[in-house]
């Protein structure tokens with residue numbers, strides 16, 4: 005079955021077509037990052053206005069690139085939450101309109117579940133499909149708004165083990181970038197600055213929160229802030245590269261240690277890392293440089309927000325027989341499981 009995915013939860017307007025939950029026929033993402041950069045973060049009203057202006061063209065382009073028309077589509081999957089209410093309604097309303105016009109099933113998808121299913125995707129023209137992740141699967145979801153450890157027993161069967169008590173990992177990257185004077189979004193800026201830095205230059209705290217599956221990044225962020233203030237008060241130039249590298253290595257260490265620990269305790273068959281922060285090279289290398297567990301991380305283009313992941317997750321709900329009524333509402337604070 006071919007699913008058209010639509011994603012407008014935050015500041016990416018995206019549409020994609022995926023066959024049987026895995027084969028990527030097309031994926032189009034219009035990022036608003038240049039527009040929001042001037043505000044240093046996402047400006048919700050500007051985001052929804054941008055979605056309205058671009059969504060039709062993006063859906064058209066996704067269909068065109070897949071060489072398909074709406075009549076070739078079997079179901080519409082759309083992000084229902086979590087996200088910005090004013091942004092979510094744009095995608096959900098368009099999805100409803102298409103579902104009515106074409107008499108197609110409508111499936112509302114959790115954005116976080118989408119990030120997870122990004123690891124199932126492969127290019128439709130690949131010589132052979134790669135092995136999908138095996139269950140039970142330990143997922144680390146690291147994005148702009150979330151940092152969660154989730155045990156996935158089966159398709160669509162999630163057990164949340166823990167999550168961040170304060171800032172999300174991506175949020176920590178964004179905040180630390182801002183205090184180092186690096187451009188938004190912070191993750192890629194920190195990664196770039198860290199390339200020329202010494203990760204041992206500063207020792208920042210790692211909140212271990214032993215005995216729980218939770219994370220905390222606010223202490224680390226405050227430690228960077230204190231170091232910056234201290235250096236500035238002594239009239240020093242900020243060693244941006246060293247600060248970025250020392251911060252990044254602390255985040256990576258916290259995430260990697262707890263994820264492997266959980267994978268062992270719950271006897272997972274594999275580890276999955278997804279969400280915007282999974283684009284981080286240091287994090288990817290740390291996970292991929294060991295042989296203890298097979299690790300699935302989506303390709304860079306599918307780590308940050310996209311609609312292919314929504315179509316993939318939507319497919320697994322579709323084959324489970326799930327359908328949503330046309331009065332489907334958005335769920336801005338929707339949690340997984």
Ligand code: ATP
Nearest residue numbers: 147148149150174189190191192280281283284309
């Ligand atoms: P959520 O998925 O929790 O609703 P979101 O959709 O806004 O939040 P994503 O698009 O999944 O978040 O990810 C964006 C986040 O990923 C930002 O915080 C950004 O800084 C971070 N990020 C992107 N690339 C990198 C990178 N290379 N290194 C570290 N962080 C990164």
Ligand code: MG
Nearest residue numbers: 014015016309
């Ligand atoms: Mg975004």
Ligand code: FE
Nearest residue numbers: 147280308309
């Ligand atoms: Fe996201």
